[in-house]
Amino acid sequence: MKITTALKINSLLTAVVVIIMGIIFTVSFVLRQNTMKMDAVAMGIVTGAFELNALNNSYLSRPEDRPLEQWKLKQMELQQRIKNSSIQNNEQRVLLKRIDDNLTAMGKLFQRIASSYESGRTLPRSSNENRLAAQQLVRLMSLYSLDLVRDASQLAEENHKKVAAVDRIIWLFIPASALVMVGIAMWFSAVLIRRIGKPFAQLSAGAEIIGSGNLDYRFGIRSNDEVGDLASAFDSMTTRLKQITVSRDELAGEIEERKRTEEALRGSEERFRLMGDTIPYGAWMADGEGRNIYISSLFLELVGMTFEQVKEFGWTGKMTPEDVEPMMRRWMECVRTGRDWEGEMRFPSPDGRWHTILSRGKPVRNAQGQIKAWVGINLDITDRKRAEVEIRRLNDKLIERNEQLEFSNKEMESFIYSVSHDLRAPLRHIAGFADLLEKNIADKLDDKGKRYFSLIHDGSEKMSRLIDDLLNLSRISRQEIRRTEVNMSAIAASIIKELREAQPNRNVEVYIREGVTAIADRGLIEIALSNLLGNAWKFTTKTKFAHIEFDTIEKDGKVIYYVRDNGAGFDQQYAGKMFWPFHRLHSEGVFEGTGIGLAIVERVIRGHGGKVWAEGTEGKGATIYFSLA
Amino acid sequence: MIFIVDDSPIDIELTTIALEATGREIVVRSATDGKSALAMLRNGLGAPALILLDLKMPGMSGIEVLREIRSDDRLRELPVVVITSSALESDRTEAIAAGASDYMQKPLALAQFSNDLESILRRWL
Numbered sequence: 162m163k164i165t166t167a168l169k170i171n172s173l174l175t176a177v178v179v180i181i182m183g184i185i186f187t188v189s190f191v192l193r194q195n196t197m198k199m200d201a202v203a204m205g206i207v208t209g210a211f212e213l214n215a216l217n218n219s220y221l222s223r224p225e226d227r228p229l230e231q232w233k234l235k236q237m238e239l240q241q242r243i244k245n246s247s248i249q250n251n252e253q254r255v256l257l258k259r260i261d262d263n264l265t266a267m268g269k270l271f272q273r274i275a276s277s278y279e280s281g282r283t284l285p286r287s288s289n290e291n292r293l294a295a296q297q298l299v300r301l302m303s304l305y306s307l308d309l310v311r312d313a314s315q316l317a318e319e320n321h322k323k324v325a326a327v328d329r330i331i332w333l334f335i336p337a338s339a340l341v342m343v344g345i346a347m348w349f350s351a352v353l354i355r356r357i358g359k360p361f362a363q364l365s366a367g368a369e370i371i372g373s374g375n376l377d378y379r380f381g382i383r384s385n386d387e388v389g390d391l392a393s394a395f396d397s398m399t400t401r402l403k404q405i406t407v408s409r410d411e412l413a414g415e416i417e418e419r420k421r422t423e424e425a426l427r428g429s430e431e432r433f434r435l436m437g438d439t440i441p442y443g444a445w446m447a448d449g450e451g452r453n454i455y456i457s458s459l460f461l462e463l464v465g466m467t468f469e470q471v472k473e474f475g476w477t478g479k480m481t482p483e484d485v486e487p488m489m490r491r492w493m494e495c496v497r498t499g500r501d502w503e504g505e506m507r508f509p510s511p512d513g514r515w516h517t518i519l520s521r522g523k524p525v526r527n528a529q530g531q532i533k534a535w536v537g538i539n540l541d542i543t544d545r546k547r548a549e550v551e552i553r554r555l556n557d558k559l560i561e562r563n564e565q566l567e568f569s570n571k572e573m574e575s576f577i578y579s580v581s582h583d584l585r586a587p588l589r590h591i592a593g594f595a596d597l598l599e600k601n602i603a604d605k606l607d608d609k610g611k612r613y614f615s616l617i618h619d620g621s622e623k624m625s626r627l628i629d630d631l632l633n634l635s636r637i638s639r640q641e642i643r644r645t646e647v648n649m650s651a652i653a654a655s656i657i658k659e660l661r662e663a664q665p666n667r668n669v670e671v672y673i674r675e676g677v678t679a680i681a682d683r684g685l686i687e688i689a690l691s692n693l694l695g696n697a698w699k700f701t702t703k704t705k706f707a708h709i710e711f712d713t714i715e716k717d718g719k720v721i722y723y724v725r726d727n728g729a730g731f732d733q734q735y736a737g738k739m740f741w742p743f744h745r746l747h748s749e750g751v752f753e754g755t756g757i758g759l760a761i762v763e764r765v766i767r768g769h770g771g772k773v774w775a776e777g778t779e780g781k782g783a784t785i786y787f788s789l790a
Numbered sequence: 791m792i793f794i795v796d797d798s799p800i801d802i803e804l805t806t807i808a809l810e811a812t813g814r815e816i817v818v819r820s821a822t823d824g825k826s827a828l829a830m831l832r833n834g835l836g837a838p839a840l841i842l843l844d845l846k847m848p849g850m851s852g853i854e855v856l857r858e859i860r861s862d863d864r865l866r867e868l869p870v871v872v873i874t875s876s877a878l879e880s881d882r883t884e885a886i887a888a889g890a891s892d893y894m895q896k897p898l899a900l901a902q903f904s905n906d907l908e909s910i911l912r913r914w915l
Contacts, residue, residue, distance in 0.1 A: 582846070585875035586798060589898055593804045596900045625898045632877060 163386040164356045171349050178345065182338045189331050195249055196324045202246045203317035206260055209239045210309040217271065217302055221295075229275055236268050249323075256316045260309060267305045274298045360388040364395065371395075376403035422527050426534065429525075430455075433536055443539030447522070449532050451496035460539050463518075465511040479508050499524050499532055505542075516543045570638075577635040581628045588628065592621035623755075627743075630757035633688075634742060637764050642682040649677040649722065652687055653711040656694045669698065669707040677713055677722065679789050681769055689765040692758040693724040693785055699752055700783065701728035719788055727782035736775045762787070793838035794820040795827040795855060797847040804900070805842065805873070811904040812911060824850030828858055831865055838868065840914050843890070845874040845881060853888050860889035869914040 220228040382392035437444030443460030452473045477485045495502040502522035522537025599614045701707035710725040731746045742760035766773040770790025777783035821827035845852035859865045871892040872885040882893045
């Protein structure tokens with residue numbers, strides 16, 4: 162129950178009690194008043210009775226009109242008073258009725274008395290009847306008077322009894338009401354103490370706790386009244402306070418952070434300026450809106466402007482008008498999006514030339530990620546650009562040259578091919594008719610002549626072989642390479658087998674490493690290995706314990722193949738020349754050959770994108786290395 | 791009759807000598823260019839027992855002559871052996887593809903040439 166409700170009830174009860182008391186008091190007062198009035202009536206009647214009696218006697222002694230009138234008046238007065246009196250109960254009514262009737266009877270009697278005296282005035286006083294009648298009447302009157310007094314006295318007594326009773330009630334009621342009032346008052350205090358006093362103490366104690374800084378304190382008073390409401394209001398307030406305090410702390414922290422960042426930014430700005438004036442690039446700074454706020458003197462000197470002219474957006478001042486708009490657009494786009502800035506600009510320099518400047522910039526962000534500034538450099542790339550142009554020009558030239566070279570290479574190959582082909586026919590004619598001639602004059606020929614024809618024959622054969630080699634060479638150069646996985650070891654083995662079959666008498670020790678493979682053109686590799694192994698075979702002819710190897714080594718992660726022999730070897734200083742077509746490092750008499758073999762090998766290897774080189778020692782042996790791309 | 795088509799008369803002579811060296815009795819007719827060869831074949835030459843055709847000829851090449859022969863109903867069935875000094879594999883394949891009955895590279899030595907021709911004759915005559 163709410164306290165106010167309790168107090169209201171309290172007040173209500175008090176009011177009720179007071180009202181009841183009031184009513185009772187009023188009622189008793191009124192009762193008393195009435196009773197006093199009745200008392201007065203009764204006393205009036207008693208005294209009236211005596212007066213009537215006296216008047217009666219007075220009339221009897223001297224029957225005059227005045228006492229008669231006064232007696233009538235008195236009787237009327239009394240009856241009037243009776244009539245006017247407020248009757249409170251039946252007893253009173255009865256008594257008053259009796260008194261009234263009595264008075265009426267007395268009146269009538271007095272009337273009789275008066276009329277008898279009236280008529281008797283003239284009568285002598287001596288008539289005994291009249292005297293007896295008169296005495297009877299008088300005695301009756303006294304009886305009536307006595308009754309009157311008696312009734313009136315009873316009435317008075319009754320009243321007094323009543324008044325006393327009322328008084329008793331009243332004097333009982335006062336202390337009782339007093340007690341009730343005290344009881345109510347005590348209850349009132351109890352309510353105040355219990356429902357208000359104690360909780361308030363709790364609340365103020367709690368308030369102190371909160372006030373001392375403990376914003377986590379909650380009252381937890383759950384009573385369903387004003388105290389409870391106040392307590393929960395307090396709790397909400399405390400919660401809110403806590404929130405505000407936390408956000409205030411956060412805010413303070415943020416402000417601190419921002420101050421620190423700004424200081425740091427200022428510090429770095431200073432450093433940037435310092436650096437900008439020191440380094441040989443054009444350093445610059447802009448604010449968050451893209452307005453230039455610093456640019457190093459190097460740049461200013463280059464373009465021949467002052468900082469006043471350059472700042473904000475003035476740095477486009479000396480650029481050609483058509484370049485400015487797209488440049489600005491791009492710069493503002495970067496400022497807006499925060500993307501790194503890069504742009505090339507052309508400025509006229511005081512030295513009369515136009516300089517190309519490469520400008521690069523990056524945004525500087527604060528802790529919230531907002532762009533506060535831009536920093537960047539301007540590089541003079543005029544020279545670089547010129548170099549670029551030159552390089553491009555040279556490159557184009559190179560390509561052209563390459564194309565030309567390739568073309569002439571192709572032309573040469575075609576030339577070689579057709580020449581070789583065309584050389585064949587005449588050679589055949591020579592050889593053919595030489596043979597015929599030999600047959601024709603066979604009987605006329607002496608040894609010398611026979612020898613001459615033999616030499617002619619040899620010459621033709623040699624030339625035929627040369628032509629074949631040339632054709633081979635040119636064919637290989639023109640051939641397209643079709644790569645597959647080839648087993649080099651197997652190819653080498655079969656070549657060696659053929660060589661042995663062709664010259665079964667020779668005793669050559671051969672080592673071929675197993676499982677050597679490569680991605681290459683099978684046919685061409687066969688030709689190359691055939692040449693290399695064939696050479697090794699040939700040049701070990703004069704070696705006692707001939708030894709040939711086909712093996713691999715690894716260098717820089719690449720496979721290097723090699724064919725080694727311990728034959729005649731060669732002078733290392735001519736190692737470069739030996740790969741040229743027809744170049745021989747041994748005279749014709751010592752080892753036969755056209756000198757085309759290694760040229761063919763070189764073409765094959767080159768066609769695969771590889772390299773071939775040789776190492777040799779005269780009389781000790783030779784090793785031909787090659788790699789394939 | 792063996793019909794030799796070759797742009798060099800010397801080659802024709804050598805070939806004839808080589809053919810004779812096989813020991814057979816042969817009649818040799820010849821033409822030195824494709825056009826006249828075809829003309830002769832079509833008109834009045836008579837069907838040769840074998841045609842020996844050179845590849846490299848000015849004007850109409852041997853391949854073209856070969857194609858002409860093979861597309862001509864009257865000449866299609868004739869045996870045509872391509873003999874050339876070329877050592878190219880591609881020439882051989884091209885000749886065979888164009889319809890050559892056989893292909894032979896002319897060797898340097900006359901004796902060898904004669905031997906090789908002998909095999910051809912044995913095969914196609």
